[in-house]
Amino acid sequence: MLGRLSHLELIQLAHKRCVTPLSPKFHKGQNGRVCIIGGCEDYTGAPYFSAHATALMGCDMTHVICEKDAATVIKSYSPNLMVHPYLRMGKLGEMPKIKPLLSKMHVLVIGPGLGRDEGMLKSVKEIVRIVLEEHDGMIPIVFDADSLYLLTQDQEVRDMVRRFPSGRIILTPNVVEFKRIKDVIGEDSESVEAGAYIAKKLKCIVVEKGTEDKIFSPKPFQDNKDKSWLVSSVEGSNKRVGGQGDTLTGTIACMLAFSRARHDFKLCGDDSDSKFEWLDYAMLSCYVGSTVTRECAKLAFTAKKRAMQTSDMNDRVGEVFDKLFG
Structure with missing residues (x-):
């Protein structure tokens, strides 16, 4: 059980099981294709930081699907990202292109810079439906920011989330978002950790962000002593910056892409272990994402102190990944 392993053992296991090697035999895209869905006129930084973190972790191809008026701005941040202006304020986006x-x-990562416009949220809901019904829910989706708001407001979205295969949906709520989800889902009368209860009820992984990040599995549990979750308590930063959660979604997404390459697509041949399920890959991916993000924040704060900005920590993703797995 992953919950019994130490931090070092979890990192070593992730290196062995999840991280894909670099090889001249692989073609472009085999080492990960990730898409960040979000970004509107008012919020262009969030999808960029999420996508940038994904790219710096080593993902081959990173895309952003955003609102039309946000696309030029996001493109100006980096020529390394593929930006698609297919979402629309006030109406459904260009689904034939999406x-x-x-x-x-x-x-997929859904939510960074999304906003709460009705048309944008409607597009996100349709994207979730397409992944579930046309791709059998096999494409993992990381829910963050206002996609979590949609989850709490729309029963149909919650019903779709429950129908995804175990470990293919990951929620990454902060303190406020977690409370909102808890208010909708409820709590267990046996005083089981709220995050574990939510993961069980929605049949997804929950990454509860906080002083320490708790990563809850949808696997059945007995009580708080069952330890069916991981706790990431690596030292981070005493200063919180607005885009830290976007760095987290990007690093988790890249690790999930690596994990799919190993587990789903057998990129490294048949190195399967019958005891190591997709859910284990996904839980490890979330743990690594949390570790990398916290390490980046620590390095950035050490260098910049109170002047630390999101870009200071985001730019260190590649350095930290190499430190852990190089």
């Missing part, structure tokens, strides 16, 4: 793009992706 659908074929989704079919090429290994992992």
Whole structure:
């Protein structure tokens, strides 16, 4: 059981089981294709930081699907990202263009910079439906920011989330978002950790962000002593910056893409272990994402102190990944 392993053992296991090697035999895209879905006129930094973190972790191809008026701004941040202006404020986005793009992706992140416009949220709901019904829910989706708001407001979205295969949906709520989800889902009368109860009820992984990040599995549990979750308590930063959660979604998404390459696509041959399920890959991916993000925050704070900005920690993703797995 992963919950019994130490931090070092978890990192070593992730290196062995999840991280893909670099090889001249692989073609472009085999080491991960991730798409960040979000970004509107008011919020362009969040999808960029999420996508940038994904790219710096080593993902081959990183895309952003955003609102039309946000696309030029996001493109100006980096020529390394593929930006698609297919979402629309006030109405459904250009689904005929979005659908074929989704079919090429290994992992989706939904929410950074999304906002709460009705048309944007409607587009996200349709994307979730497409992944569930046309791709059998096999494309992992990381829910963050206002996609979590949609989850709490729309019963149909919650019902769709429950129908995904175990470990293919990951929620990454902060303190406020977690309380909102808890208010909708409820709590267990036996005083089981709320995150574990939510993971069980929604049949997804929950990454409860806080002083320490708790990563809850949807596997059945008995009580708080069952330890069916991981705790990431690596030292981070005493200063919180707005884009730290976006770095987290990007690093988790890249690890999920690597994990799919190993588990789903057998990129490294048949190195399968019958005892190591997709859910184990996904839990480890979330743990590594949390570790990398916290390490980046620590390095950035050490260098910049109170002047630390999101870009200071985001730019260190590659350095930290190499430190852990190089």
